[in-house]
Amino acid sequence: MTKFLLAVHVLAAIVAVGPVTVAASMFPPVARRLLAAPDDSGATGTLHVLHRICRVYALVGVVVPVFGFATAGEMGVLGSAWLIASIALTALAAVVLGALVLPLQSALMEGRGANPARLAMVTGVFNLLWATVTVLMIVRPWSTTGA
Secondary structure, three states: HHHHHHHHHHHHHHHHHHHHHHHHHHHHHHHHHHHHOOOOOOHHHHHHHHHHHHHHHHOOOOHHHHHHHHHHHHHOOOOOHHHHHHHHHHHHHHHHHHHHHHHHHHHHHHHOOHHHHHHHOOOOOOOHHHHHHHHHHHHOOOOOOOO
């Protein structure tokens, strides 16, 4: 059962988190292009698609920690330092996405004066958090169950 839960957890992370990180990273350059050429309907459409990808896959991404907790429970590692750190960083990434990235994307699309450079920075922080979680999940520092 552990292998099944782990496989679903990893697949969910790839399918859900991957598109969010890519779409969120693509958004600021397209927003800059649209600000430089406000009549660029292609850029407007692209922004809407990228924002929708971020919103939808953020919701789908809830599956990742659900199966992560189930896997950790099966493995008996719920109290492990590497897992607790991963959980905290995952929660922080979710807050950054929900409270900063998505609202800044909306503000840019609605022309409310948001700054694409700030969005790029916040998106970079979001992506760095996910990269750190990925490394923690692979390396599992301080683990007593082996690498």
